[in-house]
Amino acid sequence: xxxxxxxxxxxxxxxxxxxxxxxxxxxxxxxxxxxxxxxxxxxxxxxxxxxxxxxxxxxxxxxxxxxxxxxxxxxxxxxxxxxxxxxxxxxxxxxxxxxxxxxxxxxxxxxxxxxxxxxxxxxxxxxxxxxxxxxxxxxxxxxxxxxxxxxxxxxxxxxxxxxxxxxxxxxxxxxxxxxxxxxxxxxxxxxxxxxxxxxxxxxxxxxxxxxxxxxxxxxxxxxxxxxxxxxxxxxxxx
Ligand SMILES: [Zn+2]
Ligand SMILES: [Zn+2]
Numbered sequence: 001x002x003x004x005x006x007x008x009x010x011x012x013x014x015x016x017x018x019x020x021x022x023x024x025x026x027x028x029x030x031x032x033x034x035x036x037x038x039x040x041x042x043x044x045x046x047x048x049x050x051x052x053x054x055x056x057x058x059x060x061x062x063x064x065x066x067x068x069x070x071x072x073x074x075x076x077x078x079x080x081x082x083x084x085x086x087x088x089x090x091x092x093x094x095x096x097x098x099x100x101x102x103x104x105x106x107x108x109x110x111x112x113x114x115x116x117x118x119x120x121x122x123x124x125x126x127x128x129x130x131x132x133x134x135x136x137x138x139x140x141x142x143x144x145x146x147x148x149x150x151x152x153x154x155x156x157x158x159x160x161x162x163x164x165x166x167x168x169x170x171x172x173x174x175x176x177x178x179x180x181x182x183x184x185x186x187x188x189x190x191x192x193x194x195x196x197x198x199x200x201x202x203x204x205x206x207x208x209x210x211x212x213x214x215x216x217x218x219x220x221x222x223x224x225x226x227x228x229x230x231x232x233x234x235x236x237x238x
Contacts, residue, residue: 005139007083014062017083028141028163029226031081034065042067047091063094080105081226104226108219112136115146116216117209120158123188123202129158131208136223143189159201165192167200169224171217174210184217185210 006025007018014033020026042058044051046066052058059073060066062084068091075095076087080102090098115133122129132145143161168190173182186206193199207213 009085010083014060014084015088016085018085019083025139026164027081027083029081029223029230030083031230033082034063036060036065037067045069045072047072059089061091061094062088063090063098066091078102078105081230101226104219104222108222109136109140111215111219112223113138113140114216116207116213118205118207118213120145121204121206122158123204124200129156132158134205158203159191160194161189161191161203162194163223163227165194165197166224166227167191171221183210183214184221185213187217187220 005018006022007020010017010019013036020030037060039058042052045056045058045068047068048071050056050069052067052069056069058067059070061068061073062079062082073089073091075090075092075098077090077095077098078084078087079090079098113136115135117131117133120129120132120134121127130147132147134143134145136142137144141163143163145158145160147157166189170188171184172186172188174185175182186204188202188204190200190202193201207217
C-alpha cells in the first residue's frame with residue numbers, strides 16, 4: 001500500500017488499478033467498474049453485429065463492460081475515474097466520454113489545484129470572512145482556504161469543505177455585460193459538517209477578479225458535475 005495516497009495496486013482481468021484502501025482515500029469523482037457482460041451472453045459484437053469465433057475475438061470495453069469485436073473496441077485511453085493505471089480498451093461511445101474526462105484531469109484539475117482569490121461569505125450566519133485564496137487539495141478531496149498572514153483568526157475563517165460532504169451547489173453568472181460571453185462569477189456551496197452530518201453549512205464564493213477566476217469556476221462546475229455523477233445523483237447540481 002502507498003501510505004501517502006492510501007491506495008493499493010489491484011490486478012484484474014480489466015487491467016492494473018490503484019484502488020483506495022478505504023472510503024477515506026476514495027477519489028470524489030470515481031466511478032465504479034462495470035460488470036462485464038458474461039462470455040455466454042455475447043455471441044456477436046454489440047456494435048457491428050459480427051459473430052465471434054476463433055478469428056474474430058471478443059473484447060470487453062473497460063468503461064461500459066459490453067462485448068465488442070477488435071475493430072469496434074480499439075480505442076486505448078486513460079480512465080482515471082476508474083483508477084486505471086494505464087490506458088485501457090474502450091468502445092467508440094465510451095472513448096468520446098473518456099476523452100472529455102482526460103481534458104478535465106489534464107487541465108481543469110490543475111487549474112483547481114492552483115489558488116484563486118474570492119470574497120467568502122457564510123450564508124447562514126450572514127457573515128463575511130473577507131478575501132481568501134482558495135484551491136483544491138492535492139488529493140482532490142478538500143477545498144482549502146489561505147488567508148494573508150495575521151488577518152483572520154482560525155475561529156473566524158470559513159469552514160474547510162470536504163467534497164464528499166457537498167449536498168448542493170449553485171453557480172451564478174455575470175449578467176452586467178450582455179455583450180460578452182456569460183462568465184461564472186460566483187458559487188454557493190451547501191455542505192454537511194465533517195463531524196456532525198446533521199449540521200448544514202452554506203458558503204458563497206464571489207470572485208475578486210472576474211476574468212481571472214472564470215477558468216477556476218468553470219473547472220469547479222465540471223468537478224461538481226462529476227462529483228454528483230459519481231454518486232449517481234445528477235440533480236443536486238444546479
Ligand atoms: Zn464490431
Ligand atoms: Zn464502452
